Amino acid sequence: MTETENKILELPILPLRNTVIFPSGITPLTVGRPLSLAAAEAALATEEKLLGVVAQREDNEAEPTPDNLYKTGTVVVINRMMRSPGAEEVLHLIVQGQERFRIVGFTEQTPYLKARVEILPEPTREKTPEVEALQRNIQVLVQKALSLLPNVPPEIRNIIVQADDAVRLAYFLGSVLDLTTPQEQALLEADTESELLHLMHTYLTREVEVLEIRSKIANQAQEELGKAQRDYILREQMKQIQKELGEGESDQAEAQLLRERIEKAELPDEVRAEAERELKRLERLPAAAPDYHVIRTYLDWILDLPWRKSTEEALDLNNAQGVLDEDHYDLEEIKQRILEHLAVIKLNPKTKAPILCFVGPPGVGKTSLGQSIARAMDRKFERMSLGGMRDEAELRGHRRTYIGAMPGRIIQALRRASVNNPVMMLDEVDKLGMDFRGDPASALLEVLDPAQNFSFRDHYLDLPFDLSKVFFIATANTLSPIPAALRDRMEIIRLSGYTEEEKLHIAKRYLIPRQIKESGLTEEQVHFTDEAVQGIISRYTREAGVRQLERSLGSVARKIALKVAKSEGDVFTVTDAELEDYLGHEMFFHEMARQQLPAGVATGLAVTDMGGEVLFVEATLLPGSKGLTLTGQLGDVMQESAKAALSYLWSHTHELGFDCAEKFENSAVHIHVPAGATPKDGPSAGVAIVSALASLCSGRPVRSDTAMTGEITLSGLVLPVGGIKGKVLAARRSGMKRVVLPKKNEPDLKDIPEEALRDLEVRLVERIDELLPQTLTPGGDGQEEMPIPERDGVTAGNEVRVESGQASH
Amino acid sequence: MMSRSKKVFIERISSEYHRPSGPLWQPAVDIYRCPDGWKIKFDLAGVKPDDIHVLISDDKLIVRGVRRDTVITEGWSYHQLEITYSRFERILKIPGDLSNTEIQSESRDGWFILHLKCA
Numbered sequence: 001m002t003e004t005e006n007k008i009l010e011l012p013i014l015p016l017r018n019t020v021i022f023p024s025g026i027t028p029l030t031v032g033r034p035l036s037l038a039a040a041e042a043a044l045a046t047e048e049k050l051l052g053v054v055a056q057r058e059d060n061e062a063e064p065t066p067d068n069l070y071k072t073g074t075v076v077v078i079n080r081m082m083r084s085p086g087a088e089e090v091l092h093l094i095v096q097g098q099e100r101f102r103i104v105g106f107t108e109q110t111p112y113l114k115a116r117v118e119i120l121p122e123p124t125r126e127k128t129p130e131v132e133a134l135q136r137n138i139q140v141l142v143q144k145a146l147s148l149l150p151n152v153p154p155e156i157r158n159i160i161v162q163a164d165d166a167v168r169l170a171y172f173l174g175s176v177l178d179l180t181t182p183q184e185q186a187l188l189e190a191d192t193e194s195e196l197l198h199l200m201h202t203y204l205t206r207e208v209e210v211l212e213i214r215s216k217i218a219n220q221a222q223e224e225l226g227k228a229q230r231d232y233i234l235r236e237q238m239k240q241i242q243k244e245l246g247e248g249e250s251d252q253a254e255a256q257l258l259r260e261r262i263e264k265a266e267l268p269d270e271v272r273a274e275a276e277r278e279l280k281r282l283e284r285l286p287a288a289a290p291d292y293h294v295i296r297t298y299l300d301w302i303l304d305l306p307w308r309k310s311t312e313e314a315l316d317l318n319n320a321q322g323v324l325d326e327d328h329y330d331l332e333e334i335k336q337r338i339l340e341h342l343a344v345i346k347l348n349p350k351t352k353a354p355i356l357c358f359v360g361p362p363g364v365g366k367t368s369l370g371q372s373i374a375r376a377m378d379r380k381f382e383r384m385s386l387g388g389m390r391d392e393a394e395l396r397g398h399r400r401t402y403i404g405a406m407p408g409r410i411i412q413a414l415r416r417a418s419v420n421n422p423v424m425m426l427d428e429v430d431k432l433g434m435d436f437r438g439d440p441a442s443a444l445l446e447v448l449d450p451a452q453n454f455s456f457r458d459h460y461l462d463l464p465f466d467l468s469k470v471f472f473i474a475t476a477n478t479l480s481p482i483p484a485a486l487r488d489r490m491e492i493i494r495l496s497g498y499t500e501e502e503k504l505h506i507a508k509r510y511l512i513p514r515q516i517k518e519s520g521l522t523e524e525q526v527h528f529t530d531e532a533v534q535g536i537i538s539r540y541t542r543e544a545g546v547r548q549l550e551r552s553l554g555s556v557a558r559k560i561a562l563k564v565a566k567s568e569g570d571v572f573t574v575t576d577a578e579l580e581d582y583l584g585h586e587m588f589f590h591e592m593a594r595q596q597l598p599a600g601v602a603t604g605l606a607v608t609d610m611g612g613e614v615l616f617v618e619a620t621l622l623p624g625s626k627g628l629t630l631t632g633q634l635g636d637v638m639q640e641s642a643k644a645a646l647s648y649l650w651s652h653t654h655e656l657g658f659d660c661a662e663k664f665e666n667s668a669v670h671i672h673v674p675a676g677a678t679p680k681d682g683p684s685a686g687v688a689i690v691s692a693l694a695s696l697c698s699g700r701p702v703r704s705d706t707a708m709t710g711e712i713t714l715s716g717l718v719l720p721v722g723g724i725k726g727k728v729l730a731a732r733r734s735g736m737k738r739v740v741l742p743k744k745n746e747p748d749l750k751d752i753p754e755e756a757l758r759d760l761e762v763r764l765v766e767r768i769d770e771l772l773p774q775t776l777t778p779g780g781d782g783q784e785e786m787p788i789p790e791r792d793g794v795t796a797g798n799e800v801r802v803e804s805g806q807a808s809h
Numbered sequence: 810m811m812s813r814s815k816k817v818f819i820e821r822i823s824s825e826y827h828r829p830s831g832p833l834w835q836p837a838v839d840i841y842r843c844p845d846g847w848k849i850k851f852d853l854a855g856v857k858p859d860d861i862h863v864l865i866s867d868d869k870l871i872v873r874g875v876r877r878d879t880v881i882t883e884g885w886s887y888h889q890l891e892i893t894y895s896r897f898e899r900i901l902k903i904p905g906d907l908s909n910t911e912i913q914s915e916s917r918d919g920w921f922i923l924h925l926k927c928a
Contacts, residue, residue, distance in 0.1 A: 023832075024832055025832075041886060043892065044881075044886070044887045045880065045881055045885075045887075046878070046887070047878045047881075047894065048875065048877060048878075048894050048895040048896075049878065049890070049894045049895060050895060077834075077835070077893070077894065077895040077896075078890060079893050080890060080891055081887055081889065081890035082888075082889050082890075083888060083889070096832065096834070097832075098833070098895070098896070346869075351840070538832035
C-alpha cells in the first residue's frame with residue numbers, strides 16, 4: 001500500500017537551508033524557524049511521522065515562500081526528536097530520507113507549508129554499457145578521492161567500498177561531497193540512473209581535480225617550508241661554528257661597509273664595475289677563506305687611491321717664484337723652466353705635466369729642488385729612490401695571483417699622496433739595476449711617456465690609472481747609465497757643481513742658519529767670517545755640492561755649542577785662522593798650481609762626480625829604450641788619446657820647430673797621471689798630454705799658470721769636451737790664471753758665473769798648432785810667445801777677457 | 810499456496826525482489842529452530858497485524874509494513890521521540906527450500922511471530 005507509483009500525499013513541508021536530503025542515509029537537523037517548527041510539530045502529530053523536506057533557492061531567506069523552494073524534495077521519516085535542554089523552541093531531529101517527491105501544489109502556507117506531493121519512483125536502473133562504465137569510473141574516482149583525503153573514517157570507507165548499488169552510492173556521495181545546493185538539487189532531480197551517474201561523475205572528477213591541486217599545493221608549501229627551514233638551520237649552525245672559531249658575525253657588516261664606501265668613492269666607471277664585481281665575490285666567501293683577505297685588501301687599495309682627487313694648482317707665478325728663490329740660490333734655468341710650466345698650466349689646465357730629469361753631482365740640491373717645486377706649485381711631494389731597484393715588479397706590482405702581492409711603488413706613492421697630481425721624484429734613475437727579474441728601466445718607459453701614462457696599468461690593480469697629471473722629476477748623477485729610450489722621454493736639466501762663490505752664498509743663506517739652529521744656538525751667538533767659510537769650502541771639502549760643507553759647518557757649530565754649554569763664552573766669531581781648531585788639519589788639498597813646472601809636465605782638467613778637478617800629466621823620456629808606457633790607471637780612451645798625441649807630434653815634427661821624431665826614435669816615452677790610485681778615462685786630457693810631450697821634446701816647460709782641456713785628433717784638431725763649467729771652476733780654485741779650451745766649447749762659458757771668470761784668462765783654440773804657443777813657455781831665444789796665425793778676424797791668442805757682464809771676445 | 814491467520818497478508822512471490830524506494834527501518838529479529846521447522850520472532854510492538862505484509866520466495870522471507878502512532882491525540886505535542894514509525898522492511902534468508910512450507914502468523918505481547926512448517 002505504501003508502494004504505489006505516483007502516489008499523491010499531503011505532507012508538511014520543511015524548507016532546508018544549504019543542503020539537500022537524499023533518499024538514503026540519516027541526517028540530523030536543527031529546527032528553529034517558526035515555519036519549520038510548525039511543520040515539524042505537524043509531522044510529529046501524524047501516525048507515520050512523515051515530513052517533506054525541500055531545499056530553499058536562497059539560503060538567507062528567513063520566511064521562504066513556495067516560490068522560493070525547489071519543486072523536488074524528499075520524504076523523510078523522523079526517527080528521533082528531542083528538544084534543546086535550554087531552549088524549548090529549538091528541535092533536534094534525526095531524519096531518514098525515504099523517497100523523492102515533486103510538489104503538486106501547496107495547500108496551506110500558515111502556520112506551516114503544506115503541500116500535495118507526488119511520490120517519484122527511484123531512478124530507473126539501466127543495465128547499459130554506459131551505466132556500467134560510469135559506475136566503474138565513479139568507483140575509480142572515489143578511490144582516488146579517498147587516497148587524497150587524509151582523514152576519512154574507516155566506516156565511510158567501508159560503506160563506499162561495499163556499496164553494491166550505484167544509485168545509493170551516488171546519493172551517499174552527494175551528501176558527503178562538498179557540493180553546492182543547486183548541484184545537490186540536480187542530483188536529486190535526476191530521474192534515470194545514467195543521468196544521476198553522469199552528474200556524479202562530473203562532480204567527482206572536479207572534486208578529485210581540486211583535491212589533487214590542493215594536495216599539490218600543500219606538498220609544495222611543505223617542500224618550500226622544508227627548504228627554508230633547512231637553510232635556516234644550516235645558517236644558524238654556520239653562525240655557531242663561526243662564533244666558535246672566533247670569526248664573529250662581522251663579515252656581512254664588513255661587506256656592507258665596503259659597499260657603502262664604494263658608493264661614496266669617486267671611482268671611474270670601469271673601476272667601480274670591477275670593485276662591485278669583487279665585492280660580490282667577497283660576499284659569497286666566508287671570512288676564513290684565503291681569498292677573502294686578498295679581495296678585501298684589493299678593495300681597500302682601490303678605495304684608497306686618488307682616482308679623481310687632485311690638489312688645486314697654486315697658479316700665482318709671483319708666489320712660485322718667491323718660493324723657488326727662497327729655497328735655492330741661483331739655478332736660474334731650472335726656476336725659469338718651472339715658471340714656464342706653471343704659466344702654461346694657467347693658460348691650458350689640460351696640458352700634460354712635464355717629465356724633468358735633473359742631472360748633476362751629489363749635493364747640488366736636486367732632491368730639495370723637487371721639494372721646492374712641489375711647494376711652489378702647492379702640490380704634494382712624493383719621493384722614491386730607484387737606486388738599486390732590480391725588479392720590474394717593484395715598480396709595477398705583482399699580479400694578484402701571488403701570495404702577498406702588492407701594487408708597485410708608483411701606485412703606493414700615489415696612495416700616500418692621496419691626490420693624483422703630486423710632484424713625484426724618481427731619485428737616482430741612473431742607479432737602476434737590471435737582472436733576470438726584469439728591467440725596471442723599461443717599466444719606467446711606460447710611466448714616463450705622456451702618450452701612455454694616462455692609462456698606467458699596475459699588475460696588482462689591473463686597472464688603468466691616469467698618471468698624466470703627475471709631475472715626474474727624475475734625478476741622476478750621470479746620464480750615461482740611463483738607457484737611451486728612457487733618456488729620450490725626459491727633459492734633461494743639468495745642475496753642475498756650485499762655484500765657491502755660490503757655495504759661500506748658499507752657506508750664508510741656508511747652511512749656516514740651519515746648522516746654528518740645529519745646534520741649539522742663535523745667530524747672535526755665532527758668526528762665520530766669509531774667509532772662514534771660504535776656507536772650509538776650499539780646504540775642508542772637495543765636492544760639487546754642499547753636503548760636506550754643511551757637515552763641516554755643523555761640526556763647527558757643535559763645537560761652539562759645547563763651549564756655550566760650558567759657559568766659556570757667549571758670542572763667537574769663526575775666522576779662517578781658527579778653522580784648524582775647529583776642524584783639525586785641512587782635509588784636502590787640491591792640486592794647486594805648481595809654482596814651476598819642469599819640462600814634460602802639463603796641467604790638465606778633469607771632471608768627476610765630485611765636480612771638476614785639476615790633474616797633472618807627466619811625461620818623461622827613457623833613452624835607450626822604445627815604446628810608450630802609460631801609468632796612473634788610465635782608461636782605454638785616455639790611452640788612445642796618449643797614443644794619438646805621440647803620433648801627432650812625431651808626424652808633425654817638422655812644423656813644430658823642435659825635433660820630436662829623433663827623441664821618440666831613440667827613447668821610450670812614459671806618461672804618468674797622478675793621483676795614481678784614481679781611475680781616469682776620457683779623451684779630454686788630449687791637449688794636456690800633447691802639451692806635456694811637446695814640452696818634453698822642446699825642453700820648454702808648460703806654463704804653470706795655465707790649465708787645459710780638449711780632445712785631439714791626429715790631424716791636429718782640438719775637439720770640444722764636456723764639463724767645462726766644472727773644469728773652469730776647478731782651474732780657478734787651483735789658482736790658475738789661464739785656461740785653454742777648445743774653440744767649440746765657447747758657448748759653455750755662458751754657464752759659468754761671471755765672478756768665476758773674473759781673474760781668469762780663457763784661451764780658445766781650434767788646432768794643436770794654436771794650442772802649443774799658448775801652453776808652452778817661450779823658448780830660450782827670448783821670444784815672448786810663439787807667433788800665432790791670425791784667423792777669422794779673431795785676435796791673436798783668441799783671448800777672452802771677461803771684465804764684467806757676458807763673456808765676450 | 811496461501812495461508813492466512815489473524816489478517817496477516819502473506820504472499821508468495823517469485824524470487825525476483827522489488828526493492829522499495831528509499832531505505833526503511835528494520836525491526837529486530839530472533840530466529841528459532843524447532844522440530845517441525847522455524848519460528849521467527851519480530852520486535853514489532855505497536856504494529857497492527859493488518860499493517861504487516863509477509864512475502865515469501867524460494868529462499869527469502871520478507872516482512873514489511875508500517876508502524877503508526879495511534880497514541881497521539883489532538884492537542885498533544887511531542888517532548889521526545891525515540892520510536893521509529895512509518896514503513897519497515899526485513900529480508901531474511903532461511904536455510905532450506907521454502908517453497909512447500911506452511912506459514913502461520915501470531916501476534917503476542919507486542920511480538921509478531923511467524924511459524925514456518927517444513928513439510
